[in-house]
Amino acid sequence: xxxxxxxxxxxxxxxxxxxxxxxxxxxxxxxxxxxxxxxxxxxxxxxxxxxxxxxxxxxxxxxxxxxxxxxxxxxxxxxxxxxxxxxxxxxxxxxxxxxxxxxxxxxxxxxxxxxxxxxxxxxxxxxxxxxxxxxxxxxx
Numbered sequence: 001x002x003x004x005x006x007x008x009x010x011x012x013x014x015x016x017x018x019x020x021x022x023x024x025x026x027x028x029x030x031x032x033x034x035x036x037x038x039x040x041x042x043x044x045x046x047x048x049x050x051x052x053x054x055x056x057x058x059x060x061x062x063x064x065x066x067x068x069x070x071x072x073x074x075x076x077x078x079x080x081x082x083x084x085x086x087x088x089x090x091x092x093x094x095x096x097x098x099x100x101x102x103x104x105x106x107x108x109x110x111x112x113x114x115x116x117x118x119x120x121x122x123x124x125x126x127x128x129x130x131x132x133x134x135x136x137x138x139x140x
Contacts, residue, residue, distance in 0.1 A: 008060065011058070011059045013058065014053045015072065015073030018073055019073040019074050019077030021045045022074045022077055022078070023077045023078055023081040053070060082103070
């Protein structure tokens with residue numbers, strides 16, 4: 001059953017898990033234990049999710065392709081979390097005003113996710129240059 005649909009389903013499941021863990025566990029740990037809870041949760045949630053999705057291969061990431069595999073589900077979970085978390089902003093507001101109001105409240109979190117993802121990409125780039133085992137020189 002190793003077809004393209006089974007890989008798509010496992011990719012969907014892997015993305016859902018990382019998104020749910022990021023916005024289900026992280027905010028509560030940060031609120032309970034402060035900045036140290038946030039750092040510990042970042043280490044464990046993203047570390048375990050990365051291991052599951054990349055090392056074990058839950059998320060389909062074909063060789064030679066580039067895809068925002070964990071960032072996109074975390075972004076989607078962040079938007080959904082913000083909209084659900086701040087429901088209702090104004091019961092008299094229409095749907096568009098509600099969505100814009102919810103996005104205005106969660107934009108700092110989304111900006112931090114984008115900045116963190118960019119920094120992680122830069123760090124991974126430099127780590128790949130330094131660690132010989134991560135280089136693709138032999139394959140080319």
